[in-house]
Amino acid sequence: MSSRKEITISPTTRIEGHGKVTIVLDELGNVSDAHFYATEIRGFDYFLRGMEADRLPFIISRICGVCSTAHIIASVGTIESIYKTEITETAKKLRELLLMGQIINNHSLVIYFLTLPDFYFPIEEDPSKRNIFQIMRERPDIGKRAISLRSFGAKILDIIGKREVHILSTIPGGIINPLKERERQGLLREAENSLTTTKEALALGKELFEKNWTDFKKAGDYKTHYMALTKDNALEFYDGKIRIIDPEGATMSEFTAQDYMEHLEEKTYSWTYAKFAYLKALGWPKGIVQVGSTARMNVNSKATTELAKKELEEFKRKFGNPAHATLLFDYARLIDLTYACERAQELLKDESLTRTDTRVKVEPKGGRGIGVVEAPRGTLAHEYVLTREGRLKQMKLIIPTQVNNEAINLNVKDAATEFIHKGEIKPGLLNRIEMVIRAYDPCIKCATRQANEKLTVEIKNSRGQLIETL
């Protein structure tokens, strides 16, 4: 029998979705391989085939209940690009506001509920105590802030989207319900309070980060390419072009959403249900690219709102441009949150937001199209092929976690190598590995899907006659 050994961490905790880590040791007890993998699968991209495009955005959001709004906005964008529909300015503003609500709702969850316990408690702390509920018991004010911030995001989604999770109002052609003046005023008042809360979150986050920075730096860095949306070099989530920069920060390419699939390629492995995505031009494994909060900071040189601009400049000054340390994702997420709150307030101040021209008529067509938005975890792309009747024939989604997948795996292997030597495991291994994974806030739910290009779906009528094959 071989003396090779495997160490398994299951389930990975404070991460969305079912993950597992396996570390393989060689005969000498040193790390030979380490994997972070997804153990669940649902198969969206095959069971949605044949669905009519009208219904699709609302159902496809079920891929992820945490970032459902980002999926819906990418999805309607894709359908509109096929239909060649130009939506109104009012609808664009409302959609951007929805996306800001999504960022606030998600980031307040990730920052407070998932990662804060790592910064708040010393590493020696009893694992059963290292969580937000313990923090709430010790510091009720922090708990209150976490929940009020999340509620503000939820309220935007509820009032404009008509539901907090899996919103309804966003349809191909615009937004179905215009915003009422009374609702705008109410949200605006809350936006002001939320900005105050965000400033407190920022101060707390920066304080804890600085305290731990010498330790955090050790958690590794990967000098890879980065990708994010950009609009005139400024931080952007909804509109704009996609830019890829090289590890030194120089722009490698910049393109519109319709060209997205020309630049990225997917890859699968036998040991995980999640896919990997990389840059086509550089091939595998040279084309590793990262998306998400740090990538947004690296790709863009400024932000259009006051406080976020200041914070972004400080970030670049402190950590370099581009910044590479893995745990900076947590820091950059605070800047995302600041921007989202400020931008939401800016949008809500605009009185034209309540105009009633939120919807245009769509003319269903067949064809291929792509929609891209900046989701909480990074650049999200949907690509559909529709039949002439407006039914889904084929789809391909490139999800942020798929793009970051290889970087996550490399980070896990690094952490394992640092802590395991000749079969001896230094304390703190588990925490370090989970912290680097957590930095990416991977959404395993999103990243696991498979497609079989040869699959056909037959639609029959009530008498069993074949009416359409997809």
Add this chain to the structure above:
Amino acid sequence: MKVNIVSLTCCAGCVSSFLNAGEALLEVLLGDFEIVYSPTFIDLKEIPNVDLAIVEGGVRTKDDEKLIREVRAKSRTLVALGICATHGGITSLGNMLSLKKLLEKEYSLIDTAKLPELEDLMYPICNFVDVDYYIPGCPPMPFLIVHTLKNITSGKQPLRHESVVCTECHRKIIPAKLDRLYGIYEKESDPLLCLVSQGFVCLGSLTREGCGAPCPRAGFTCFGCRGPPDSLMYRSRDMYAFLIQVISKRTSIPEEKVKQELYRNPFIFHTFIFSKFERSKAREKVI
């Protein structure tokens, strides 16, 4: 009260919805409600014995099955949260074809030593274990979750919602004379009239109330995410036939024609028609 929050195969939207409850959530968390195990929030790897387990998601893999059996054995009360846990949910759409077969073709390389094997179909959790309370919804509204949990933790029987969404909808049912059905966004809807009588396929008349009818109130058809009401929880009730009758009565379109149009679209019943939900087990326990 010690609490577990467990996720099986799902989108995590139900726990997300619970966390959107704002002040009411804070009240629950600061009360007699100690979350001791939850991979999403807590660094504990072993499942402890608890008073209450909240389960989101259904059973898609053998891992899910193992996990739900262990959770059941270690909890006094078990709550199924959301349509995936209660009825199988959206992933049940995959039950039209065998996902397993599909994977064999495309993923002949899947290493089953490392990855959990798939069940033949997507199942709700009640096919494997006894469930004490079902809270269906995709996702259930925050107030519904919080209200139910509050009742359970204080030892009271949670309020059950037995009837249909129409009882919570403000729209007036006035039968109309139409010649065909319409796609969900094909025309703008009248804000006060029943959506079915305007020719839209709204599932409110065969979907459980308790959500407050947010979809038809905002001008969208009900997608049926709360599953069937008490009256349709019997095997003898044919939901398809019932819907055809409702639509035909409210639009004056002949039943045969309604049937043809509905059969054209396999996605109308997305949340429950392909489900393996055992209706008889859940009777009297659905919130």
